[in-house]
Amino acid sequence: MRDPYDTEALRASTLSAWTDSPTRLREDAATEADLVRGGYRDRLLTELAQNAADAAARAGVAGRMRVWVSGRDLHVANTGAPLDLGGVHALTALRVSAKTSGVGRFGVGFTAVRSVSEEIEFRSTAGGVHFSGARTRSVLTDAGLDVPDAGVPVLRLVWPAEEPPAVGFSSEIILRDVEVPGLLDAMRAEAIDLLLELESLVSIEIGEDRFERTIEGEGLETVKVGDLEWWQFRTAHARWLVPVSDGVPTVVTSDVLRAPTRSDEELSLPVLVVADVQMQPDRRRVLPGAHLERVAGGYGEMIASFPARFRTRLVPVPGFPRSEVDGILREQVLRESVSARWLPSVTGENLIPSRAMVLPGLTDELGELLADVFPDLVRAALSGPRHTGALAAVDVHRIGLAGLAEMLTGIDREPRWWGRLYDALTPLVTDGVAAEELAALPVPLSDGRTITGPRTAVLGAGVSGVGSVQWARLVHPDAVSPLLSRLGAVEATATDLLSDTALEALLEDLDWDDSDAVGDTVTSVLALAASAGELPSWIGSLPLEDSDGELRAADELLLPDAPLAGLLVEDSPFGLVADSVVAHYGPAALRAVGVGWGFGTVTDDLPTGPDHDLDEEDSWWASLAEDPAVLTAVRDLDLVDEQRWPDALTQLMSDPATRAAVQARDGYTAWWLRTHARIDGERLGSYRAPSDFTFAGLLDPLDHPNADDVAAALAPGSCDSAWFTGLVLSRLADPSRSPTPAVITRAHRLVADAVTSGRVELDELDAPTKVRAVSGRLVDPPDAIVLDRPWCVAAVPADIAILSSMDTASSLASILDVRTASESIDAEVVGMGRVSSWDREPGAVLACAEMGVELPVGQVVVHRELVVRLSGAVEGEHHLAWWVAVDGTTHCAQSWERPRGR
Known part of the structure; x- marks a missing residue:
């Protein structure tokens, strides 16, 4: 082998x-x-x-x-x-x-x-x-x-x-x-x-299963094994891998050191690490003395390579290390994370975390505004709660709303920028604590100043184009935001601003020789006045240029085409406002501050006395039974040319404010007109409204288109004063007057009522030289008789009889210096009658029912024909329907019975 x-x-x-x-x-x-x-x-x-x-x-x-x-x-x-x-x-x-x-x-x-x-x-x-x-x-x-x-x-x-x-x-x-x-x-x-750890291997087949790894990209690489994916970043001594699912990296909760294959050294880093580390022969433990600190080198670069929104996931959050190796690596990774430039800012640049600051809840809109002011501010996407732990771990300075407000102090920006800032801050103010933290937020004012804190600021409600408002901390219109209201700023309308007592003080102390101060004040006030409602009377002290180029108070001036100008006396204290002022500010603004067009008014809630600089105000006040709750009066009525009163009445009725004052009978205006205004030489109070027939024939109706509308300023329907009562008496004695019997009787009754009620004292009236009988005939007082007993009515001739009411007859007799019927007439009933009682006489019952009166109670003497023999002021026998004798016995004729067939 x-x-x-x-x-x-x-x-x-x-x-x-x-x-x-x-x-x-x-x-x-x-x-x-x-x-x-x-x-x-x-x-x-x-x-x-x-x-x-x-x-x-x-x-x-x-x-x-x-x-x-x-x-x-x-x-x-x-x-x-x-x-x-x-x-x-x-x-x-x-x-x-x-x-x-x-x-x-x-x-x-x-x-x-x-x-x-x-x-x-x-x-x-x-x-x-x-x-x-x-x-x-x-x-x-x-x-x-x-x-x-x-x-x-x-x-x-x-x-x-x-x-x-x-x-x-x-x-x-x-x-x-x-x-x-x-x-x-x-x-x-x-x-x-193994395919992740051993880069030289690209595929492993186990049985029928094949596992193959691919790596794509540069810098931040994409590693795939089958359907699984990781993002990988290489540093000098390590590879860092993060699992990715649907494009989103997943934080690793626990793993071990891979050198390059898995060891027994447990780690708690948020990423997988394959490091070049000296290991013991069995590769389960790190070799003592191994250079672990160099493994973390470049970790910050790795974080910076990730998409910005995921970077904080790579920061190890505080916790106990799982091993000695874990403790060393965590410390080094954190050190790298703190000092490396990877944290995205609002400007788009990367920050070193230890030099950065984060505003919790920062929005993209707010971040965009703050970018050029605080470039070290962490971008909005990383300012939410999920990133808090990571940012704290890398020593990012956390600022709250209070800190932001303090940091904004001294920042110079256009008011519109501040308005956008307030709107962008609104979502962050979720409760009272957040609102309190912004108590020191800078606020730009309309006069160019910037104040600290919205609580002393004023928001112009519906106010725009005003410019500076020296007497109030008015927020610049471009900076107005609902947030300022939530932070304590008070909303004020143009009317509120122009009713501010601070403006009153400013006008009182204003130096009219200081043209700049006057110009600024006039411009501010009139810019607001164009949209203001009813203003206090002191606003009329605003200095304005008149037609002669001099400064005068607004309430001493009239508009050049004011209708009032043609109604006043020649020596009126009013001047005309300069045409240039009218052209620049407009008639509406000038009228709002008191420049005259028509008649001006004075309004005072709960007035305490006649201190409103009104003509004869003391006299009117003395005529009142009690102080008025509200005083509304027309000013300068005493300046009207007497010949122009018909036109003046028309003008008064054309303005709702003055119209209302004229139509208040108990008010100053109606009182003054009745007392002092004259038409055709006669006091207005001597005319009656055309629709009022109380004194028809005695008083002339006012010939004016608004006569009925100004009825409150004309003659009353009763005798409410000694002057008017005397006027009625004199008109009754005037042979040129032709009142009807009803008017004569009513006039006498109203005169008597005035004295009886105590409205008029008897010694305030002069007895007339002539008196008017019911028939309309004028008679001498000694020849007249005041009817004070109803049974005498039929006995006294109408040419000498004076009728008011039986209850006030004696008072009327004293006023007219005329005898009463009971004093001047003696009577004797001729003949005997039948003694009966009222309830026994059917004719009496029917007669009372027909007249709608109660049936008398007691005795009555019924005569077939009642004849009464009179002596004294009236003599002779008279056939009468009834008579009451001196002893109180009532005699009546049987003629009260109704004729048959009726």
Whole structure:
């Protein structure tokens, strides 16, 4: 048999050593047994794959490996360099390796075959060898040596083999009489890891299953084995792999150091690492003194090669190391992660984590705004909760909303930028705590200043194009955002801003000689006034240029075409506002601050006294029974030209505000008009509304298109004052007047009511020289009689009778200085009547029912014909329907009975 490796000499040498030193035999047997039971247990495929990878690397070919079963024999074939003499020597020497490079630095790895078989054949294209437990025992017996207790050292004696390897392979190892069940399944589970670890191998076939590895790309490579995928990055002393599923890398929760194949050194790194590390002979543990620190070199570059959104997954999160090696590697990896430039910023550049800062909850919109302000800010995609632990592990500085607000202090940006910033911050303000953290947020104002904190700022509601507002912290319109309201800024309308007492103080202290200050104030106020509602009266102190180029208070000026201008007296204190001011700001804004168009008004809630600078206000206030709840009055009525009052009334009724004031009868305006306004020389209060006939014939109706609308400013429907009561008395005595009997009677009743009720004192009235009888005839007071008893009505002639009401007749008699009927007439009933009672007289019952009055109670004397003899102011016998004697007896004529047939 051909023996290219001179195995016979090798056997002789080994046997001689054993014969010379039986102890050596026992040592070799024990060593082989220890390796099988310890260092190389469960590593059969791993060790053979490492040898196959070395063979492929030496031959410079893509390594292929095939495993199959034939009966009870296990076959393992590989491509690459064939077996050579040095390899045979390494196979037979338990402590020697012929390898000068590659993953297997020790030949002892082949010992793994002994874990499954004692009969091993190594076929190679250059010649094979055979190891046999049975033949080794036979040799020991022939040499007179005892078989050691540990068993025979099968791999120390080698014989030549003639069979070539399987076609297509350079080497084939055959393990005889192997317990096959389950063995191939275990190898299949190892195959994928081996293809990742041993780059010289590109495929492994186990039975009918083929595992093949491909690598694509540069830098961050894509490694695929079947349907499985990894991203791989190479550094000087390691390869780093991360499993990928659907394009998303998956963090490794636990693994072991691979050097290059799996060791027993447990790791907790988030990636797989295949490192160039010195290992102990069995490759299960790191060799003491191995340079582990260099393994992590370039880890930061690896992180930077990954898509930005996945990079934090590669940072080891804090935890207890799984081994001493794990602790060393974690520390070095973290050091690399902290100091390398890989963390994406809002600008798109990579940051060194230890110099970066993160704002939790940062959005893309907010990040875009802050990019040019804080370039060291971590991008939004990495600022969420899932990245918090990783960023903390690499010492990224965490800033909250309070820190951001502080950092923004002093930043100079356009108001529009601030407005966008507030909108972008809104999603981060989820509760009161977050709002409190932004209490110091800078806020740009309309006057160009920037203040700290929104709580003292004012938001213009519906206010735009205003410019500066010196008296209020008005937020610039371009910076307005709903967030500022949530942070405490107060919303204010143009009306609110122009009603601010700070503006009142500003106007009081304003130096009219300071043209810049005046110009700024006027511009600010009038820009707001165009959209304002009702404003306080003090706003009228705003200085404006008049038609003569002088400054005057707004409420002392009229618009050039104001209707009021043609109604006032020639020496009116009002001037005209300059045309240029009107052209620049518009009539609406000027009218809002008090520049006159029509009549101005004064409004005061809960006024405390006559302190509103109104004409005759004291007199009106004194006429009130109690203080008004609200004062609304028209100003400057005393400046109207008396000849222009008809036009003035038209103007007053054209404005809703002044119209309402005129129509409030108890208000100042209606009172003043009744008392002081004159038309055709007569006080307005002496005219009646055309629709009011209370004093028709005595008072003239106002001839005006709005006469009925201004009724509150005309004569009342009662005698409410001494002046009006005297006017009614004088009109009753006026021979040019022709009131009807009903008006005369009503007027007398209202005059009497005024005195009886106490509204008018008797001594406030002058007795008339003539009095008006019911018939309308004017008579001298001594000739007139005030009817104070209803039974006297039929007895006193209408030409001298004065009628009001029986209850107030005595008061009317005193007012007119006229006698009453009861005082001036004596009466005697002529003849006897029938004494009866009211309830016994059917005629009385029917008559009361017809008139709708209650039936009297008591005695009545019924006369067939009632004749009463009168004396005094009225004399003669009179046929009457009824009479009440002095003693209280009622006499009546039987004529109350209704005629038959009615």
